[in-house]
Amino acid sequence: MALMTxxxxxxxxxxxxxxxxxxxxxxxxxxxxxxxADLVCFFxxxxxPDDVAEAGRRAMALAPDAHVIGCSATxxxxxxxxxxxxxxxxxxxxTLDGARLTTFALETLTAEDRFVVVGLPERGSDDHVAxxxxxxxxxxxxxxxxxxxDVLGDLPIIGGLANGMSGRGSxxxxxxxxxxxxxxxxxxxxxxxxxxxxxxxxCRPIGPTMVVTRAEENLLLELAGQPALARLEDIVSxxxxxxxxxxxxxxxxxxxxxxxxxRHERGDFLIxxxxxxxxxxxxxxxxxxxxxxxxxxxxxxxxxxADEDLYDLLDAHREELGKVDGALxxxxxGRGSAMFGTADHDAVALRDTLGHIGMAGFFxxxxxxxxxxxxxxxxxxxSVLVFSSGSR
Numbered sequence: 001m002a003l004m005t006x007x008x009x010x011x012x013x014x015x016x017x018x019x020x021x022x023x024x025x026x027x028x029x030x031x032x033x034x035x036x037a038d039l040v041c042f043f044x045x046x047x048x049p050d051d052v053a054e055a056g057r058r059a060m061a062l063a064p065d066a067h068v069i070g071c072s073a074t075x076x077x078x079x080x081x082x083x084x085x086x087x088x089x090x091x092x093x094x095t096l097d098g099a100r101l102t103t104f105a106l107e108t109l110t111a112e113d114r115f116v117v118v119g120l121p122e123r124g125s126d127d128h129v130a131x132x133x134x135x136x137x138x139x140x141x142x143x144x145x146x147x148x149x150d151v152l153g154d155l156p157i158i159g160g161l162a163n164g165m166s167g168r169g170s171x172x173x174x175x176x177x178x179x180x181x182x183x184x185x186x187x188x189x190x191x192x193x194x195x196x197x198x199x200x201x202x203c204r205p206i207g208p209t210m211v212v213t214r215a216e217e218n219l220l221l222e223l224a225g226q227p228a229l230a231r232l233e234d235i236v237s238x239x240x241x242x243x244x245x246x247x248x249x250x251x252x253x254x255x256x257x258x259x260x261x262x263r264h265e266r267g268d269f270l271i272x273x274x275x276x277x278x279x280x281x282x283x284x285x286x287x288x289x290x291x292x293x294x295x296x297x298x299x300x301x302x303x304x305x306a307d308e309d310l311y312d313l314l315d316a317h318r319e320e321l322g323k324v325d326g327a328l329x330x331x332x333x334g335r336g337s338a339m340f341g342t343a344d345h346d347a348v349a350l351r352d353t354l355g356h357i358g359m360a361g362f363f364x365x366x367x368x369x370x371x372x373x374x375x376x377x378x379x380x381x382x383s384v385l386v387f388s389s390g391s392r
Contacts, residue, residue, distance in 0.1 A: 001305075004031070004041035004274055005261050006032065006034060006325065006326070006357070006358055007034060007094060007095040007096070007097075007325055007326065007358075008030075008033075008092070008093070008094050008095075008226065008325050008326025008327075008358030008359075008387060009028075009029045009030070009033045009092070009093050009094075010028075010032075010041070010079055010090065010091065010092050010358045010359055010360040011024070011026060011028025011030075011032070011079065011091040011093075011279075011359040012076070012078035012081065012083070012088070012089070012090045012091075012360070013025040013028070013029065013048075013088065013089050013091065013188055014023055014029070014083060014086060014087065015087060015088075016087045016270075016286060018046045018051045018052060018055035018087055018089070019051070019054055019055045019058045020046065020055070021087065021088065021089045021202070022042065022044060022045045022055040022056070022058050022059040022063060022089045022091075023058055023059070023238060024089075025041065025042065025059075025078065025089040025090055025091040026042055026059045026062045026063065026089075026091040026093075026099075028079075028091065028238050029092055029093040029358070029360075030062065030063065030093050031090040031216030032093075032316050032358070033093050033390065034095065034322060035095040035096055035097070036066075036095060036096060037063050037065075037066040037093040037095065037317060038066055038067065038095055038096040038097075038099065038121075039066060039067050039068075039069075039092065039093070039096055039099075039101055039103060039187065039189075039235060040059075040063045040066045040067070040068040040069075040092070040093045040094075041066050041068075041069055041070055041091070041092045041093075041131075041328060041360065042059045042068070042089060042090065042091040042092070042174070042360075043070060043071060043073050043075065043076045043077075043078075043089065043090050043091075043360070043361065043362035044056060044059075044070065044071075044072050044089050044294035045072070045073050045074060045075055045076050045083065045084075045085070045086065045088045045089070045165070045362075046072070046087050046165065047087065047165050047166075047333070049072070049164055049169070049170040049171075049172055050179075051174050052072045052164065052170075052172045052365065053172050053179050054064055055089065055181055056070055056072075056172060056174040057177075057179065059078035059089070059091070059174070059222070060174060060176070060177050063093070066093070066247045067089070067101045067103050067176060067184055067187060068103075068174065068175070068176055068177070069103060069131070069133065069174060069175050069176075069185055069186065069187050070133075070169070070173075070174040070175075071133040071162035071173050071185070071362070072162055072163065072164045072170065072171055072172040072173075072175065073163060073164075073170065073362035073363055073364070074086075074163050074164070074333055074334060074363055074365075075333060075343065075348070075362065076088050076090035076360075076361075076362050076363070076392060077090055077329055077331065077347050077359075077360055077361040077362060077363070078090030078092070078118065078140075078347075078359070078360040078361075079360075080344070080346050080348065080351050080359075081343070081348075082331075082336055082338055082342075082343045082345075082346070082363065083343060083346050084333075084337060084343045084363060085165070086285075088171070088299055089335045090360045090361070090362065091360060092299055092326070092328060092359070092361075093358070093361035094358070095327055095379075096189075096194030096323055096388070097291055098191055099189060099190065099191040099192060099193040100124075100126075100189075100190040100191035101184070101187055101188070101189060101190075102121045102187065102188040102190070103120050103175045103176045103185070103187045103188075103317065104119055104120060104175070104185065104186055104187070104188065104372065104375075105120070105173075105178065105180055105184070105185045106119040106120065106134075106139065106144075106183050106184040106185070107139075107182070107183040108138075108183070108188075110138060115140050115143070115327040116187065117140075117144055117334045119183075119195065119250070120151060120152070120212050121188050123152060123153065123155065124190050126190050126191055127188060127189075127190045128155075128185070128189050128190060128191075128193060128195050129155065129156045129158060129189050129195050129197070129384065129385065130152070130155050130156070130157045130158075130159075130186055130188050130189070131158060131159050131186050131328065132145075132158070132159035132184055132185075132186040132368055133158075133160060133161075133162050133173060133184065133185055133186060134159070134161055134162065134173075134183070134184035134368075135161075135162055135171040135173060135180075135181075135183060135184065136161040136162070136163070136171075136181050136186075136199060137167075137168040137169070137171065137182075138171075138182035139182065139183050141161060141184070141366065141377055142377045143150055144184075145157060145368055145376060146375070146376065146377075148375050149282075149375070150308050154373065156197050156369075156370045156375065157368055157369075157375045158197050158328075158368055158369045158371070158383050158384075158385045159186060159279050159329065159364075159368070159369075159383070160330035160361075160362065160364025160365070160366065160367050160368060160383065161364050161365040161367075161368075161377075162362075162364070162365070163333070163364070163365040165340040171179075173185045174252055174391060175187075175346065179355050182381070184360065186359050187361070189225060193311035193386045194321075194387065194389065195385060195386065195387055195388075196317065196321065196385075196386045196388065197318050197366065197369055197370055197383070197384065197385055197386070198314060198382075198383070198384040198386060199313075199367075199369035199371055199378065199381060199382075199383050199384075200306070200309050200310040200381060200382045200383075200384075201269075201270075201271040201309070201310045201371075201378060201380070201381050202301055202305055202306030202307075202310065202316075202380060202381065202382070203252050203255075203269070203271050203299040203300065203301045203305065203306075203309075204253065204299060204300055204302075205254060205269070205297045205298070205299050205303070206235060206239060206243060206297075206298050206299065206300055206303040207231075207234075207235030207238070207297065207298050208235075208297070209256070209295055209296070210223040210224040210231065210295070210296055210297065211223070211224055211293060211295055211296075211392060212291070212292055212293065212294045212295075212296060213225050213292060213380055215290055215291070215292055216293065217282070217289055218275070218285055218286055218288060218289050218290070219223045219278065219283045219284070219285055220283060220284045220285075220286060220290065221281065221282070221283050221295075223296070226331070227259045227282035227283075228283055228284040228288050229277055229278075229279065229282040229283060229284055230282060232284055232290060232298065235298055239284060243300060244288075244367035245300055246300035246301070247300060250273070250300075251273075251274040251298060251299075251300065252270055252271050252273055252274060252298070252299040252300065252301055253271070253273075253284075253286050253298050253299060254269025254270065254271055254272075254296060254297045254298075254299045255269055255270045255271075255272060255288065255290060255294060255296055255299070255361070256268060256269055256294070256295035256296065256297070257269065257371060257372035258372065259288075259293075259294070259295055259362065262315075263369075264336065267314055269297065269390070270288075270300065270371050270372075270376060271283050271299060271301075271378065271380075271381075272286050272287040272288040273379065274286055274287075274298075275285065275287055275289040281320060286331045295335050299322075299357050301380060302342075304340075306335065306339060306340075306380070307340070307349070308345065310349050311349055311353060311375070313352035314354060314384075315353050316351060317354075317386060318351075318353055318354055321386065321388040322388065322389065323353060323388060323389040324354040324357055324386055324387070324388045324391055325358070325387050325388060326352055326358040326359065326361070326386075326387040326388075327347060327354060327357060327358075327359045327384055327385060327386050327387065328349060328360065328361050328384070328385040329347065329359060329360070329361030329381070329382065329383075329384050330361050330362065330365065330367045330368070330380070330383045330384075331346045331361060331367070331371075331378050331380075331381075331382045331383075332366070332367055332379060332380045332381055333363040333364060333365060334361070334379065334380050335363070335380060335382065336363055339380070343363075346382050347359065349382075350384065354386070365381070366378065366379060367381040367382070367383040368383060369381065369383035
């Protein structure tokens with residue numbers, strides 16, 4: 001729990017009466033603030049979308065003078081812990097003197113066989129970051145995030161894909177008193193505020209780095225001049241039994257973010273999933289389109305690697321920034337108890353490294369965050385927005 005004197009505070013409540021639960025969580029966060037709330041975020045896990053919507057309205061009503069955003073989720077994070085698949089609400093409140101906040105709601109229109117996203121706020125020279133929460137069933141998040149540089153320039157985007165307990169149709173988004181059943185919502189943070197991002201993809205490289213020498217769309221046909229499948233088989237054959245089990249449970253591939261680096265190790269890649277193989281073409285299908293000449297390296301992910309990666313990144317970030325005051329955490333719903341055996345892991349990692357700060361978030365169906373200066377949608381990732389008193 002955050003200290004009473006903090007500019008950032010969080011709250012967490014569990015209970016089947018979602019409306020009352022939301023009021024408790026938001027009330028906790030607001031009561032722990034030293035000043036007035038400028039920005040409030042909340043996250044709701046509940047079985048009935050109508051109950052979630054009503055709980056969101058009651059949460060927004062508690063902070064009528066603040067900018068308020070939120071979403072539904074299958075799990076929430078707050079008060080140093082996580083709660084999965086149970087009626088619960090987490091909340092986060094911040095006093096951001098000197099900051100300028102612009103909430104927004106995005107929708108897509110079809111124009112000449114293509115999607116057009118409307119609702120983006122105008123960019124300013126002192127914009128720092130956009131927080132985004134999207135409905136994955138109705139909003140083209142991948143395309144929007146990957147192409148964000150075209151309209152938002154180098155503005156970092158961080159956040160997550162919302163979800164509901166019933167999947168499609170059960171997502172609810174909230175922004176400044178309004179409830180949305182599709183699209184995306186968020187807030188643009190500008191002005192005098194120190195913010196930064198941490199994106200932990202939690203993977204470990206296996207085998208050598210290789211150059212893509214032949215590819216079609218998302219099919220890798222040749223790696224370093226040999227059939228991609230043969231290369232993969234050679235790599236797997238050299239692994240020990242434990243790593244072979246990790247390959248069998250979910251092989252990944254890393255796309256090097258800096259082609260000119262002398263070495264490519266953990267953290268130097270954008271991670272994408274390996275979707276399958278095509279034995280007839282000796283090809284490997286991956287979750288992205290890769291051009292010939294790109295450097296890649298296969299990867300595995302396990303709890304130990306993900307744990308080490310998150311702690312290392314957060315420790316380094318704390319050393320660089322000095323005093324950290326608050327954070328928003330967007331953690332994959334495949335992390336938590338499914339990966340670590342506990343829903344608390346990522347929340348505890350932030351507390352261990354960044355201190356007892358105001359921190360909340362949710363378990364997302366996909367995470368948004370920048371890697372090497374470019375925004376991407378990730379999986380099995382922890383994306384963190386950090387607020388600090390120090391200077392970078």
